Amino acid sequence: MLLAGAVGWLVYPHARAIVIPPEESAAARGRQLAEDLGCFTCHGPLGRSGVVNHGSSYKTVPPFHEGTIMMFAKSDDELREYILYGAPRSRLENASYEQEMAQQAIRMPAYEDFVSRTQVDDLVAFLRASSEMLFPPDGPASDGEELAHELGCFSCHGAMGSGGYANPGSLKGYIPGFFGPDYAELVEGDEELRSWIERGSIDRFTQDRLASFFLERQRVKMPAYGERLEKAEIDSLMAYVKWVSKEEWRDLPLQE
Ligand code: HEC
Ligand code: HEC
Structure with missing residues (x-):
């Protein structure tokens, strides 16, 4: 593919005016990142069908689409906190939330040590695009x-x-x-x-x-x-x- 592309450039330089080099969106990078970080193991392929979570009142790990995100995170900052700390800070300080989490077989991990700031931005862009809540x-x-x-x-x-x-x-x-x-x-x-x-x-x-x-x-x-x-x-x-x-x-x- 690269070779064919390169040869194309040489043989048809005018093609540069027609097609430009790759420029993926933050959400597309975020989707790839979610795959690489293993988010889909629990949240299902593309975050569309979470795995069964024994002991959870939601029954499964929540998906990312159909507005579900809003039941868990009230803002982009709370989405960031889910990724970095495993939950929004306000919820982590809440004893009944901790008790609720302790009853569940699966808990949302904290990725703080594994993602950069721009990677978190890309993940948030992916979550927003997937949320089906931007009308x-x-x-x-x-x-x-x-x-x-x-x-x-x-x-x-x-x-x-x-x-x-x-x-x-x-x-x-x-x-x-x-x-x-x-x-x-x-x-x-x-x-x-x-x-x-x-x-x-x-x-x-x-x-x-x-x-x-x-x-x-x-x-x-x-x-x-x-x-x-x-x-x-x-x-x-x-x-x-x-x-x-x-x-x-x-x-x-x-x-x-
Ligand atoms: C089977 C996959 C497929 C489906 C389904 C599909 N597209 Fe596309 N679409 C493509 C591909 C591949 C291209 C790029 C064509 C190219 O670069 O030659 C494209 C190009 C486009 C473009 C122009 C380029 C761009 O920046 O996106 C638009 C607009 C578009 N599609 C809209 C739609 C809409 C609206 C629908 C649903 C009604 C749709 N497509 C469904 C595969 C698909
Ligand atoms: C080990 C399983 C597991 C993995 C892996 C995981 N999560 Fe979660 N995630 C959960 C659980 C369980 C919850 C529900 C937490 C709660 O009830 O507050 C959750 C909640 C969330 C929420 C809020 C609810 C929703 O789905 O809308 C977001 C956003 C989220 N996770 C994003 C991610 C992202 C991004 C990754 C990868 C970087 C990831 N998760 C990886 C288990 C997981």
Whole structure:
């Protein structure tokens, strides 16, 4: 892959204007980190199905999605404290919380000695993206979010379109997300966004020799939804992707 990429650069230098080098999002790095740190052993694959926890009133280790996080952590700082100390500081000082934890077979470990500050930031970005508690305003964008869940957009593009799943044969090596430098490079305006969703590609790429080589070669391809969805559904998917791409959710607190 690296070699093919390097040869591509030499043979087609103009390709640099079309495709840029890897730029993963903090949430995508956080997902990989969660894998490497063993978070998914207890919280289940991608933090979506915690293992049975005998003695816990929640019955299992809590997952990261469907708003569960909010029952445990009230802010990003409390998420940081879960990772660093095994629970928010306020709860650790609470005798009844300690008693509750003592009754459980499995306890959340403290990772203080194993993660750097930036790694904690990446993990928090992943937890936020996975939480399903960052909502676009009501209207087309929120309809689009529901549809994106139903259609499985996030299985390929990562939680909330945070990107980064491996894709052998693609120039960047992974599936791009819905925001950041990759997105800006791949989607220049509404027409291209519509074209990606309806046709699974854009003219700027299909008409370029190198870009179309990688379009064909990559193992996972963007499906074409044009024939399968109503125009209003495509419009709402576009509204959602555009909302994500604006990154205003970065400043939002998690919401119930
Ligand atoms: C040994 C099992 C185990 C491992 C490994 C583990 N956790 Fe946990 N985690 C738990 C348990 C049990 C709880 C519930 C604690 C409570 O009730 O306060 C929890 C709670 C949490 C919570 C708050 C509740 C939720 O799920 O929304 C977060 C966030 C969290 N863990 C993140 C992580 C991250 C990130 C990692 C990896 C760095 C990790 N956990 C690794 C067992 C584990
Ligand atoms: C089977 C995996 C898969 C699914 C499902 C999928 N995509 Fe994609 N998508 C891709 C791949 C791979 C690319 C990158 C194409 C390329 O670079 O040539 C892509 C590209 C895109 C792009 C443009 C590039 C970027 O920065 O993301 C958008 C927008 C997009 N997809 C939106 C969606 C939406 C909306 C859905 C759900 C309706 C969806 N995708 C479902 C694999 C998928």
